[in-house]
Amino acid sequence: MQITIRELSADDxxxxxxxxxxxxxxxxxxARYQNDRRTLALSKVELAEPITIPTFRAEHFPAxxxxxxxQIADGGALIGAFxxxxxxxxxxLKNAEEDSSAQISAVFVNAQHRRRGIGGxxxxxxxxxxxxxxxxxxxxxxxxxxxxxxFYFKQGFSLLAxxxxxxxxxxSGDPLFAKAIDD
Numbered sequence: 489m490q491i492t493i494r495e496l497s498a499d500d501x502x503x504x505x506x507x508x509x510x511x512x513x514x515x516x517x518x519a520r521y522q523n524d525r526r527t528l529a530l531s532k533v534e535l536a537e538p539i540t541i542p543t544f545r546a547e548h549f550p551a552x553x554x555x556x557x558x559q560i561a562d563g564g565a566l567i568g569a570f571x572x573x574x575x576x577x578x579x580x581l582k583n584a585e586e587d588s589s590a591q592i593s594a595v596f597v598n599a600q601h602r603r604r605g606i607g608g609x610x611x612x613x614x615x616x617x618x619x620x621x622x623x624x625x626x627x628x629x630x631x632x633x634x635x636x637x638x639f640y641f642k643q644g645f646s647l648l649a650x651x652x653x654x655x656x657x658x659x660s661g662d663p664l665f666a667k668a669i670d671d
Contacts, residue, residue, distance in 0.1 A: 489599075490571070490572075491571055491576070492570045492608075493569050493570075494570070495565060495568075495617070496568045497560070498566065500596065501553055501560060502579075503568065503575040504616075505549070506576075507575060507578065507596050509560075510543050511540070511542060511633065512539075513535065513536050513634070513635075514634070515532050515633075517530040517533070517637040518530070519650050519663065525567075528649065530548065536576065556580050556593070558606075559582050559583075563582075564580060564582045566578060567579045567581070567614055567617075567618050568610075569600065569606045569610055573575075576606065577596060578593065578594065578596055579592060579613075580593045581618065581626075586626075588622060588623055588667045589627055589667075590618055590625075590626055591626075591627055592628040593605065593628070594612075594660060595628070602612070602635070607639060607643075608642075611643050616671050619669055623669055624668065625666055625667065626666065626667045627664065628671060630662060630663050631666075632663060637663060640663075643667070644667050645667045647663055647664070647665060649663075649664045651664060
């Protein structure tokens, strides 16, 4: 398996349909306040019954693609991971904010290609692009699955808070992560 990572154009976002985002979830993280009642910590909880995250839902996918395309065209970046000609992962970096931060609005790796370092490779490319744009902090909201939370911690992200509906309207309560970018 030879994976190549490259930057794509906004017009390439339709390739996202090639990525199988399905996952069976056996554990998730829940946030709990520490004894000081100010600090949040995530605790891993095994699920009594596994849940399945489905592939992109057809009824929502066109709107999602349009939103992602707009983010990329508005100065963001689309990074893709390819196994041959097939897109097996992608990350979307939104344009930098005035405070020198930038949001990562999407991170997906094909189910059959996970745990092979592809997500980390794409994140390193995003960090390199962010540095050229004078970004000092990357941030993102994540779902609470053990695989996602553990991935972001492994990549050097820190937990900031839990999301409200400001960031992702349908994902209230998900962890919000940030990472400082070195020059």
